[in-house]
Amino acid sequence: MNTLILISVLPIVLLYLGLYKAKNALLPVTVIGLLVAAGLAVAQWNSNAQPIYHDMMLFDRYAIAFSVITIVSTILIVLLSKGFFERISEHVAEYYAIMLFALAGIVVMVSYYNLVMLFIGIEIMSVSLYILAGIRKRDVASNEASLKYFLMGAFSTGFLLFGIALLYGASGSFNLAVIRDYTLTHPRNIDPLFYVGILMIIVGLCFKLGAAPFHFWTPDVYEGSPSLITAFMSTVVKTAGIAAFLRLFSACFASIADFWMPVLLVITVVTLFIGNITALYQHSFKRMLAYSSISHAGYLLFAIVALGTASANSVFMYATAYSIASIIAFGVLILVQQQSGSDDFDSFNGLGKSNPFLAFVLTIAMLSLAGIPLTAGFIGKFFMFSGAISRYHIWLVVIAVINAIISIYYYFKVIIAMYFRNTAERVALAVPGYFGFVLGLSAFVTILIGIYPGIISNFI
Amino acid sequence: MTVLILLFLPLVAALAVLLFKNETAKHAALLFSVIELGLAVFFITKFVPNASTQFAVDYPWIPKLGIYFTAGIDGISMVMVLLNTLLVPIIILASYNHNHKNANAFYALILFMQSAMLVVFTALDGFLFYVSWEAALLPIYFICALWGGENRIKITIKFFIYTFAGSLFMLLGIIYLHLQTPARTYDIQDFYGLTLSLKQQSWVFWAFFLAFAIKMPVFPFHTWQPDTYTEAPTAGTMLLSGIMLKMGVYGAIRWMIPVVPLGFDHWQYVVITLAVIGIVYASLIAFNQKDGKRLIAYSSIAHVGLIAAGVFAWTMSGVQGAMIQMLNHGINVVGMFFIMDIISRRLKTRDLNEMGGIAKVAPQFAIAFLIIVLGTVALPLTNGFIGEFLLLNSMYEYNIWLAASAGLTIILGAVYMLRMYKKVMQGETNALTLLFTDITGTEKLVLGIICVLIVFLGVFPNIVMHLSDASVKELVQSVNDKILRAGKY
Numbered sequence: 001m002n003t004l005i006l007i008s009v010l011p012i013v014l015l016y017l018g019l020y021k022a023k024n025a026l027l028p029v030t031v032i033g034l035l036v037a038a039g040l041a042v043a044q045w046n047s048n049a050q051p052i053y054h055d056m057m058l059f060d061r062y063a064i065a066f067s068v069i070t071i072v073s074t075i076l077i078v079l080l081s082k083g084f085f086e087r088i089s090e091h092v093a094e095y096y097a098i099m100l101f102a103l104a105g106i107v108v109m110v111s112y113y114n115l116v117m118l119f120i121g122i123e124i125m126s127v128s129l130y131i132l133a134g135i136r137k138r139d140v141a142s143n144e145a146s147l148k149y150f151l152m153g154a155f156s157t158g159f160l161l162f163g164i165a166l167l168y169g170a171s172g173s174f175n176l177a178v179i180r181d182y183t184l185t186h187p188r189n190i191d192p193l194f195y196v197g198i199l200m201i202i203v204g205l206c207f208k209l210g211a212a213p214f215h216f217w218t219p220d221v222y223e224g225s226p227s228l229i230t231a232f233m234s235t236v237v238k239t240a241g242i243a244a245f246l247r248l249f250s251a252c253f254a255s256i257a258d259f260w261m262p263v264l265l266v267i268t269v270v271t272l273f274i275g276n277i278t279a280l281y282q283h284s285f286k287r288m289l290a291y292s293s294i295s296h297a298g299y300l301l302f303a304i305v306a307l308g309t310a311s312a313n314s315v316f317m318y319a320t321a322y323s324i325a326s327i328i329a330f331g332v333l334i335l336v337q338q339q340s341g342s343d344d345f346d347s348f349n350g351l352g353k354s355n356p357f358l359a360f361v362l363t364i365a366m367l368s369l370a371g372i373p374l375t376a377g378f379i380g381k382f383f384m385f386s387g388a389i390s391r392y393h394i395w396l397v398v399i400a401v402i403n404a405i406i407s408i409y410y411y412f413k414v415i416i417a418m419y420f421r422n423t424a425e426r427v428a429l430a431v432p433g434y435f436g437f438v439l440g441l442s443a444f445v446t447i448l449i450g451i452y453p454g455i456i457s458n459f460i
Numbered sequence: 461m462t463v464l465i466l467l468f469l470p471l472v473a474a475l476a477v478l479l480f481k482n483e484t485a486k487h488a489a490l491l492f493s494v495i496e497l498g499l500a501v502f503f504i505t506k507f508v509p510n511a512s513t514q515f516a517v518d519y520p521w522i523p524k525l526g527i528y529f530t531a532g533i534d535g536i537s538m539v540m541v542l543l544n545t546l547l548v549p550i551i552i553l554a555s556y557n558h559n560h561k562n563a564n565a566f567y568a569l570i571l572f573m574q575s576a577m578l579v580v581f582t583a584l585d586g587f588l589f590y591v592s593w594e595a596a597l598l599p600i601y602f603i604c605a606l607w608g609g610e611n612r613i614k615i616t617i618k619f620f621i622y623t624f625a626g627s628l629f630m631l632l633g634i635i636y637l638h639l640q641t642p643a644r645t646y647d648i649q650d651f652y653g654l655t656l657s658l659k660q661q662s663w664v665f666w667a668f669f670l671a672f673a674i675k676m677p678v679f680p681f682h683t684w685q686p687d688t689y690t691e692a693p694t695a696g697t698m699l700l701s702g703i704m705l706k707m708g709v710y711g712a713i714r715w716m717i718p719v720v721p722l723g724f725d726h727w728q729y730v731v732i733t734l735a736v737i738g739i740v741y742a743s744l745i746a747f748n749q750k751d752g753k754r755l756i757a758y759s760s761i762a763h764v765g766l767i768a769a770g771v772f773a774w775t776m777s778g779v780q781g782a783m784i785q786m787l788n789h790g791i792n793v794v795g796m797f798f799i800m801d802i803i804s805r806r807l808k809t810r811d812l813n814e815m816g817g818i819a820k821v822a823p824q825f826a827i828a829f830l831i832i833v834l835g836t837v838a839l840p841l842t843n844g845f846i847g848e849f850l851l852l853n854s855m856y857e858y859n860i861w862l863a864a865s866a867g868l869t870i871i872l873g874a875v876y877m878l879r880m881y882k883k884v885m886q887g888e889t890n891a892l893t894l895l896f897t898d899i900t901g902t903e904k905l906v907l908g909i910i911c912v913l914i915v916f917l918g919v920f921p922n923i924v925m926h927l928s929d930a931s932v933k934e935l936v937q938s939v940n941d942k943i944l945r946a947g948k949y
Contacts, residue, residue: 372624373594386525386635407627412617420605420613447490454522 001052001059002043003067004111006033007104011097018093027350030078030096034103038071048374060416063111065316066243070106073323074099076442077232080331082434084228088136095135102128106240110172110247113172115164115320122208124158125240126153129233133225144226152207153219160204166197190256198253198260202267205248209241209258211297212271222290225454227337231330234293235323242300246315257308264305265396265397271298272403273369279410285336286343288410289329292369295403296322299384302400306388314383320456321368321449328365328442332358335429345417352419354428357436359418360444368446370411371404376449463515463531466499466541467578470548474571480862486556489567493549493574502547507538511934513584521588526638526645530584535931536783539924540581540710543787547575547702547794550909554798555695556902557805560607566596566695570613572700573599580707586634586646591713593627593671593707600699605894607693619688626674626681627649630711633667636660637719651719652938661723669731675708677765678731679738689757694801697753703789703795709764711785712771713779718935721942724774731770731785736855736862738765743872752800752810755880756793759836762873763789770851773858776936783928784921785871788835788843795832795910802903804895805886812880817889822898828886828907833881835914837874843917844926 010033017025041064043191049060057063078096084090104403105124112118130153134146168174170191171182183190203214210218222230253260275295282288291362300318333343335358340347368377381404431439451454474490480488497871507514533541554571558564575598577590599622605616633648640660641650656664674681689697717724738764739892746758767785770778802825803818804810819826831842838844848870855863917924 166718209701240543367598372598373591374598378591378594382631382635384631386638389632389635390639394632401625401632404628405621407623408624409617412620416605416613419602454524 001044001057003033003037003071004057005103005108006037006040007071007100007107010034010037010301011104012102014093014097014100017168018091018097020376023092026093026096027078027082030100031075034071034075034078034100037401038068038075041067041071051063051177055177056114056117057108057111058113058298059111059316062243062247066110066239066319067107069320069323070103070110070239073236073239073327074103075226076324076327076438077236079434079438080327080334081228082332082432084226085135085340086320086386087227088226095132098128098131102132102232103236105238110243111171112244112247113176115167115176115248118248119157119161119164121236122244123157125237126157126208129153129229129237132229132232133221135226135229137170139224142226143216143222143224148217148224149221155202155320156207156214158204158360159200159207161440163197163200163204164203166193166200170194170197176248176251180255183253183255185253192415198256199263200257201248202260205241206267209238209245209297209301210294211267211301212274212294213267215271215274215294215297218294219287219290222293223284225438227330227343229285230290231327234289234330235326238293238297238300239323241296241314242304242319246304246312250308250312251326254308261305261308264301268298268301268305269396269399271295271301272399276403276406278412280406283345285329285341285345285348285414287415288345289326289333292407292410295407296369298403299381299400302396303387305386306384306391306393306396308391311387315378317453317456318380319421320445320458324375324442324446325365325368328361328439329369329448331435331439331442332362335431339427339429345413348414348417349421350426351429353422354426355431358429358431358439361439362418363415364443364446366411366415368450370408374447374450376446376453378454379450463517463533465517466503466652467497467531467582468575469496469499469845470571470578473577474568474575477571478564480564481561482850484559485564485567487550489551490552490556492571493545496574499543500541500710502582503533504538504542504927507533507927509535509930510761511535511930516584520887521585521834522879524649524865525587525589526641526643526742526829528585529588529646530645530647530849531582531588534582535928536710536713536898537582538927539783539787540706541578542924542927543706543790544574544577544703545583546787546913547790548696549776550794550906551695551698551702552850553902554698554794554801554906555693558694560693562606562849566603566607567576569599569603570695570699573603573704577703577707577927579623581710582828586638586648586651586715588646589711590634592633592842593630593711594624596704596707597623597627599939600704603696603699604688604692609691609693611687612691615687615691619684622681622684622694623674626671628942630671630804633664636667638665641731648715648719651715656720656722658722658726661721662726665720665723665727668711668720669727672711672716673734675711676705676768677708677761678765678768679734679741682738682742682761685761686754688758689760690751690753694726694797697757697797698794701757702794702909702932705764705933706786706790709767709771709782712768713935717743717771718773720892721939722946724772724939725943725946728772728774731856732769732862735765735769735772736866738762739769739888743869743876747872747876750811750813752803752880752884753797753812753867755812755876756800759873759877760789760793763793763836764868766851769862769866770854773854773941774936775854776933777850777857778854779927779932779936780856780925783848783932784925785844785847787924788847788917790835790916791913792844793886793912795828795907795914796836798903798906798910799829799832802899807892812883814890815884815893816887817887817892818887818896819888820916821894821896824853825896825899825907828899828911829881829885831911831914832907833877837877841918843914843921845918860861 030254108121279291576596742761
């Protein structure tokens with residue numbers, strides 16, 4: 001609980017620091033504050049969690065694990081931001097603050113015990129993100145991203161809210177436990193409103209997750225936003241979205257899985273194929289990452305479809321692996337973008353020679369995203385596949401495998417560009433210390449989890 | 461002495477080689493690989509040639525999921541370890557004359573791959589087997605794509621996706637088997653103890669077969685192979701053809717047939733026919749090749765087809781023949797690719813029609829070439845003979861017509877091999893080949909070692925065969941028992 005309070009207070013402190021022109025203190029204060037917040041979350045680990053604040057929130061292990069991974073991802077992204085925002089604008093403090101406000105919303109999203117809190121969490125996060133997407137005021141693409149995101153986001157929030165209202169109408173409460181009891185006590189005569197409400201919520205959350213067919217905003221928003229914000233959106237936000245999704249569906253709707261599972265199944269399969277196949281045709285690395293993030297949303301949903309309520313561990317594993325690898329990808333992208341001014345695959349040509357370290361960590365990230373053994377991404381996929389096969393969803397697994405094979409092609413495109421296409425001598429990029437630390441650490445963790453997943457697989 | 465040292469010395473060596481300068485990396489790599497060979501020989505001397513698994517290690521890895529780091533060496537693994545550790549120093553020595561850029565990375569990748577393949581050959585845990593199987597693929601992909609020929613990018617990605625696709629289905633098979641075991645482990649003995657229905661076994665069989673057939677490769681999954689062999693650097697081709705494709709054969713012997721004996725029995729005729737079609741098809745195509753490297757690539761498909769057919773016949777002589785032939789084919793094919801490498805490096809072409817009369821200008825080279833060709837066409841008293849004899853014998857026991865077509869193809873193989881020799885070495889020396897200089901230094905050493913091995917193993921095959929004899933006998937027997945028992949009910 002203290003985690004949430006700290007993360008809410010921290011941005012206000014940052015705003016004051018900005019007011020008093022203490023720019024150099026921003027980054028250390030943010031990082032230390034977030035580390036303390038993560039530590040506070042971990043400290044509550046073994047307590048036998050009970051809902052708090054009139055049953056509004058529940059800090060169980062699930063909530064803590066996802067809070068910690070989102071906070072850690074945010075720390076890594078914040079570390080990459082040194083020097084990044086300064087180039088965009090003078091009001092640096094605001095961006096740190098807004099990012100942390102978004103994080104506060106995310107912590108609410110993973111620990112709600114009441115649908116009102118879910119809605120509030122999503123709104124806190126979304127409103128912050130609308131601003132962040134449009135952070136480059138004079139850039140048309142950034143404005144477009146912000147506007148599109150805002151319109152689509154508002155639309156999807158409407159669906160979500162409508163769904164919540166319908167659930168309330170049917171069950172008479174926003175409380176997750178009461179809603180669950182409603183489904184358990186009325187197995188035969190659940191109100192049709194309730195079903196419609198579930199569908200609305202699926203639509204609303206799939207919008208936020210960027211799952212097909214509600215994914216149309218993703219590529220433009222991801223491409224238009226500053227790369228660091230894109231990194232934040234495609235890792236932290238996506239993790240939070242899936243965590244919120246899973247929490248709701250495993251807590252409330254487990255007993256009527258027969259109803260929503262087929263819907264989710266269709267969404268999953270469509271998402272996997274659309275994300276992967278469209279990613280094949282991209283020339284821009286950033287856009288490829290956007291589409292690949294759609295396909296990863298598909299894999300995360302796949303875990304829920306295949307494993308149902310027992311999927312928390314798989315989802316956590318996969319989200320962790322995916323977040324870390326994506327942060328590496330975006331980190332390297334930012335550096336390359338700064339040098340060449342372009343985010344095409346071609347701008348990576350010859351990186352293997354000029355910057356062996358960057359090329360190496362990016363290779364690890366791509367292998368992890370593609371799910372090659374000895375990386376965290378493989379362990380994530382392995383958990384999913386074994387879970388799905390244990391429930392005899394063989395065809396679903398075969399579809400996921402086919403998609404994993406397709407994805408090799410576009411992930412290897414960048415490896416090929418870096419190592420095998422030495423068109424011209426390129427000047428070595430200067431890698432700032434923070435970048436080296438974040439990228440090296442992330443690559444190390446990716447391999448460590450890949451070789452010895454025991455360190456995080458027992459969390460939930 | 462634990463087997464871990466044997467398995468991970470090359471991995472440590474790979475990291476160490478990275479620290480060397482490009483000029484000295486090859487010496488360091490050679491040194492490490494020779495030490496590794498010494499270690500392997502040490503293990504062979506300690507090895508008791510019975511059916512038991514020796515030098516076993518067992519550490520918890522992800523115990524929650526039933527995953528353990530379990531590895532050990534029985535007779536079958538011992539031969540594979542010998543193949544691996546024997547060929548790697550030869551391959552490193554054979555690439556001495558190439559001045560690869562970033563040589564330290566090149567040799568580090570070779571050693572990394574060696575380590576991964578050693579784990580494949582000794583793993584007794586399904587998860588470990590899969591992970592090392594894929595781990596061996598990564599370095600060879602980079603070797604081929606970084607130091608390969610002109611079309612390398614397209615061809616290597618095809619190779620990677622192709623093989624990765626196959627092995628993902630194997631992974632599904634392994635997970636499925638894991639879920640059927642009562643204790644939820646990946647242990648191979650638990651896999652052996654499973655009693656699945658024919659339908660279950662058939663699915664798992666095909667999942668495994670896909671992975672192994674692509675790796676070997678068996679017709680019709682061979683399409684990646686000739687291109688990849690042609691475009692890869694010589695060391696890469698040698699690693700692929702000499703050692704890596706044996707992973708497929710080994711996988712079939714250890715992980716496929718004994719685990720799903722009924723599924724195998726049910727589909728035996730299909731896979732054995734595919735293998736024989738592959739032999740005939742590849743031989744016919746090899747006949748028409750002008751490019752020497754491609755010719756050897758196709759002849760390798762034919763030879764491996766025969767090994768696969770022998771394994772699929774699943775008799776004592778078939779599997780035992782496959783074991784000895786895997787080692788000998790490895791030696792011979794590395795020799796053949798090295799010959800072709802020497803020729804193409806001097807003449808800057810691999811077109812056989814442009815050559816001729818090299819024997820006159822390079823007599824030592826001619827002798828070595830001849831011995832290797834004779835070993836490849838399986839002349840008695842060369843190493844190729846005993847293996848092909850046993851393999852054909854097992855084919856004969858299975859079906860005389862398949863044996864006949866496979867056997868005829870062996871003759872065909874002799875024809876195109878000798879014809880290649882004739883084209884390259886005999887006849888009139890032309891302007892191009894006149895400048896051919898005889899072999900020197902490391903080339904002499906490599907060819908000398910290979911020729912000695914060819915003759916030595918041809919005369920004393922038992923020195924290797926007695927290693928795997930007991931293990932093979934027990935494995936073949938246990939599978940046949942299972943099939944018989946199932947037939948009774």
